[in-house]
Amino acid sequence: MSLDVDxxxxxxxxxxxxxxxxxxxxxxxxxxxxxxxxxxxxxVGGLIRPDRGRVTVDGQVLVDTExxxxxxxxxxxxxxxxxxxxLFPHLSVRQNLLYGRWFTRGNGGAVAEFDAVVELLGxxxxxxxxPESLSGGEKQRVALGRALLAHPRLLLMDEPLASLDEARRxxxxxxxxxxxDKAGVPILYVSHSVAEVARLATTVVxxxxxxxxxxxxxxxxxxxxxxxxxxxVLDAVVARHDEGFQLTTLASAAGELQVPRLSAPRGTSVxxxxxxxxxxxxxxxxxxxxxxxxxxxxxxQITPSGAQADVxxxxxxxxxTARLTAKSVQRLALAPGRPVYAVIKSVSFExx
Amino acid sequence: xxxxxxxxxxxxxxxxxxxxxxxxxxxxxIAWLLARGRFWGKSLxxxxxHLPLILPPVVTGYLLLILFGKxxxxxxxxNDTFGIxxxxxxxxxxxxxxxxxxxxxxxxxxxxxxxxxxRLESAAGTLGAHPLxxxxxxxxxxxxxxxxxxxxxxxxxxxxxxGATITFVSNIPGETQTLPxxxxxxxxxxxxxxxxxxxxxxxxxISMTAxxxxxxxxRSIGAxxxxx
Numbered sequence: 001m002s003l004d005v006d007x008x009x010x011x012x013x014x015x016x017x018x019x020x021x022x023x024x025x026x027x028x029x030x031x032x033x034x035x036x037x038x039x040x041x042x043x044v045g046g047l048i049r050p051d052r053g054r055v056t057v058d059g060q061v062l063v064d065t066e067x068x069x070x071x072x073x074x075x076x077x078x079x080x081x082x083x084x085x086x087l088f089p090h091l092s093v094r095q096n097l098l099y100g101r102w103f104t105r106g107n108g109g110a111v112a113e114f115d116a117v118v119e120l121l122g123x124x125x126x127x128x129x130x131p132e133s134l135s136g137g138e139k140q141r142v143a144l145g146r147a148l149l150a151h152p153r154l155l156l157m158d159e160p161l162a163s164l165d166e167a168r169r170x171x172x173x174x175x176x177x178x179x180x181d182k183a184g185v186p187i188l189y190v191s192h193s194v195a196e197v198a199r200l201a202t203t204v205v206x207x208x209x210x211x212x213x214x215x216x217x218x219x220x221x222x223x224x225x226x227x228x229x230x231x232x233v234l235d236a237v238v239a240r241h242d243e244g245f246q247l248t249t250l251a252s253a254a255g256e257l258q259v260p261r262l263s264a265p266r267g268t269s270v271x272x273x274x275x276x277x278x279x280x281x282x283x284x285x286x287x288x289x290x291x292x293x294x295x296x297x298x299x300x301q302i303t304p305s306g307a308q309a310d311v312x313x314x315x316x317x318x319x320x321t322a323r324l325t326a327k328s329v330q331r332l333a334l335a336p337g338r339p340v341y342a343v344i345k346s347v348s349f350e351x352x
Numbered sequence: 353x354x355x356x357x358x359x360x361x362x363x364x365x366x367x368x369x370x371x372x373x374x375x376x377x378x379x380x381x382i383a384w385l386l387a388r389g390r391f392w393g394k395s396l397x398x399x400x401x402h403l404p405l406i407l408p409p410v411v412t413g414y415l416l417l418i419l420f421g422k423x424x425x426x427x428x429x430x431n432d433t434f435g436i437x438x439x440x441x442x443x444x445x446x447x448x449x450x451x452x453x454x455x456x457x458x459x460x461x462x463x464x465x466x467x468x469x470x471r472l473e474s475a476a477g478t479l480g481a482h483p484l485x486x487x488x489x490x491x492x493x494x495x496x497x498x499x500x501x502x503x504x505x506x507x508x509x510x511x512x513x514x515g516a517t518i519t520f521v522s523n524i525p526g527e528t529q530t531l532p533x534x535x536x537x538x539x540x541x542x543x544x545x546x547x548x549x550x551x552x553x554x555x556x557x558i559s560m561t562a563x564x565x566x567x568x569x570x571r572s573i574g575a576x577x578x579x580x
Contacts, residue, residue, distance in 0.1 A: 047474055073477040074486075080478040086471055090493050099489075103480030150479045 003027070003154060003188065007043055007053030007063070016040060016210040025202035026180050026187045028218070030194075036210040037190045041156050044188065045080045046073030057154055074103070079152030079185070083159045085143035087131035093142050094127040100150025114149060120182065121145045121175050137168035141175060148183060155179075158190045169196075176200060198233045198273040219319075231275040232320045238268045247292075254315035258292040259347050272347050276310055279322035280343040283332055293344040295320065299336050302329060313342055357547055359526050360534035361554055367442055367530055368510035371449035372457075372503050379454060379502060383461035384491070388470075404516075405455040413519025416448055420520070444521035445528045449513045453506030460505055464498020465491065497570045504566035508559055531555050 006019040016036040029037045042048040044055055046062065049070055055063045057078070062071045087096050097114070118124050121141045131139060140160050147155060160176070161169045173196070180187060180200065191197050197204060197218065204221040206214040214221050219233055236252035246261040250270060257272060264270065286294060297315035309329045313320045320342055324334075334340070385391075386398055404412045420427040420438045430436040438444035468491060476486040492499070514532040521528040523537060535551045538544030 045478055047478075073474070074480050074482055076478075077480065078478065080475065082471070082475060084471070086469075086475040088472060088476070088490060099476065099481070100479035102485070103482075146479065 002058060003044070003186070004054070004056045005040070005044065007040075007050040007055060009039060009043060009048065009050040009052075011039065014039075014210060018207065018210075018212050020205050020212050020215045022186075022188065022205070023203045024186050026189050026200050027203040027205060028197040028201035029188060029190045029205050029207060030192065030197050030201075031207035032192055035207040037192075037207055038158055040207065041080075041158050041188060041190055044154075045078050045156050046071065046076050047080075077151070077153050079147030079150055079155040081140070081143050081147050081155065081157045081160045083162050085131075085136075085139035087134075087139055087142055087146070089131055091131075092127070093123065093129050093131065093134070096131065096142060097123075097127075097145050097149055099146060104149075104151040117145045117148050117183075120178055135168070136164050137171045140164065140168075140172055144175065144179065148179070148185065152185060155185045155187045156190075157187060159192070161191075161193075161196065173199060194231050195273055198231070198271060231273055231278075232318075234272045234274065234318055234320070236270050236272050238262060238264050238266050238270060240266060252318060254297065254318035254320060255295045257295075257344070257347060274320065274344055274347050276321040276323035278345040278347075279320060280345065281311065281313075281322050281324060281328070281332065281334070282341045282343060283338075285341055286343055289343065291343045291345055293347070295342045295344065297340060297342060299334050299338045299340060301336060302334060304329070313340065315342065353550055354547065356525055357534065357551055360529055360531055360551065363442060363445075363526070363529065364511055364531040365558070367445045367449055368507050370443075370446040371453060371510045372507045374446065375450040375454055375457060375506060376499075376503055379457040379506070380461055380492070380499065383458045383465055383502075384487070386458070387462045387465040401458050402455045404452050409452065409513070409515025410519050412451060413448060413516035416444075416451065416516065416520040420444065420447065438521070440521050440524060440528060442521075442527055445517050445530060446510075448516040448520045449510035450506070452513050452516050453509035456505040456509055457502035460502035461495060461498045464495040464501075467498075468494045496573055500566055500569050500573075504562050507562055511555065511558055511562075 002024075003022040005021075007016070009016045014036070016039050018036070018040050029040060031037050039048060043050045043063070050063060050065065052065045053063065054061065054065070061067075061069055062076055063069065088099065091099070097118070118127070121144060123138070123141050123145060126134060126138055126142065131142070134142065144160070157176075161172055164172065177200065179185065189197075189200055201218045204214070204216065204218050205212055206221060219235060234252045234254055234257075236250040236257065239249045239251040239256065241248050241261060247258050248260070248262045248264075250257045250259060250272065252272065262270070295315050297313035297320060299311055300314040300319070301312040303310045303312070304326060307326050309324055309326050311322045311324055311329065311334060313322065322342060332340075382397070382401060386394065386401075417439070418424055420430075422428065422431065422437070422439045427438055430438070436443070438447050472494070473486050473490055476490050477483070481489070512532060513530070514536065517528065517530060518533055523529050523533045529537070531551055531554070535548050535555070538548040538551070
């Protein structure tokens with residue numbers, strides 16, 4: 001699957017101008033609220049007609065304003081999971097799931113069987129219930145299943161977890177991962193959460209004020225993301241487990257990391273997400289310190305913002321970002337090229 | 353009850369049911385247009401639909417007579433091409449009732465369509481449903497309480513319609529003499545009071561049954577919707 005977008009659209013004072021090509025897998029549209037993510041997804045889904053431009057999926061033109069071409073949304077075969085699940089209130093969960101079945105015949109989309117999807121999403125017990133009796137997390141799972149059963153060739157997800165609390169998010173994320181890994185449907189995923197993007201995405205498109213500022217793989221792009229909870233992503237492999245202390249050691253390009261015991265066998269690829277404010281810097285190798293993880297690296301770039309500064313480190317090729325106060329930056333006389341030691345206070349992990 | 357009184361009751365029911373059933377598809381279509389459509393002349397359509405509500409019923413009846421009478425432009429055309437005659441027939445009574453009940457019906461349906469979240473309709477579209485299918489499976493079922501309310505209002509209006517009917521199709525026993533016309537006639541003749549009273553009682557019973565029926569129907573739809 002390849003999605004090729006090159007559009008311009010104005011809505012009031014807001015101007016969206018976006019151009020990118022996405023790779024198979026999960027493409028994350030990432031940016032602050034108001035950056036134009038939802039507008040862009042609505043254009044791809046056919047809910048909004050752009051002022052100018054082209055959208056193609058797998059070579060099929062969905063919109064081309066120059067040729068006055070516009071494929072209506074019901075003929076696009078693009079599934080859409082909305083932030084508010086938008087389940088049909090007068091239909092049962094089963095009827096909601098089966099709504100798209102009338103239109104799937106011979107559309108050539110990814111074949112998703114009812115039973116398989118129900119099992120994948122763990123919604124077998126909900127089938128005869130009405131949408132209003134479901135919890136937020138259950139609603140989103142049903143909405144996911146409903147979109148999937150319409151056999152889409154591309155799935156759009158507009159902040160599907162935004163309306164949920166932390167516990168419900170943790171409940172749904174694994175299902176989206178399973179979707180990505182098993183259903184084989186490419187996904188365009190809108191989010192403003194670095195943790196979600198780090199966990200799910202293969203490609204990241206960063207939007208700011210209606211413009212695409214960066215496109216690339218999650219490892220290259222995410223450290224550049226302009227976010228309040230900026231962080232870094234490290235690809236790593238489970239190297240060994242320490243049963244006595246209940247720890248797992250991970251090997252990454254930047255060095256070894258020790259983390260609380262993961263239930264993943266040796267050799268499993270994992271993706272570690274380290275928030276910038278969980279990284280301290282030291283000029284000397286720190287000794288007699290409680291933190292287990294210290295990585296050596298060089299300062300690559302310092303981006304001041306008010307009283308704080310984001311310091312990007314090059315740790316043997318991997319990028320790590322630390323958020324320090326401007327005072328610390330001055331006190332340590334940090335400058336590009338200076339070797340430092342990064343003390344990591346906490347790491348969150350996702351299997352990849 | 354006399355045979356003539358029974359005839360009036362039966363005729364009234366026939367006229368009201370026909371008027372309601374025949375105008376319902378148009379009522380839904382116009383309500384949808386007014387709720388969702390964006391077209392030039394929308395306020396003109398809106399005004400035309402509401403006109404019978406504000407015009408004196410006699411005026412509406414007279415306009416119908418001019419347009420749909422045997423010599424009227426529409427009446428003549430319908431008679432020549434389809435053989436449909438409205439003038440001084442029960443079908444004309446049904447037409448007058450439908451026109452008088454139409455604004456009430458459209459209002460009720462339009463309000464319930466406007467209350468539907470259009471985002472549900474676009475969600476159905478992304479699942480591959482054609483707009484007509486979306487209308488049949490999402491919009492219509494969700495606006496059903498309003499459709500029922502509109503139909504009942506039109507039916508009740510038809511049962512009570514007097515001015516437009518008597519002006520358009522006169523007061524012919526067995527053909528166009530509906531309940532209100534029959535009551536009116538009975539009050540004009542000596543010794544007709546008992547018959548007028550009987551028909552009044554029947555009229556009250558029918559109207560209350562219709563109202564009660566719609567209430568029960570709306571409640572059962574609501575109950576089905578919240579059932580888990």
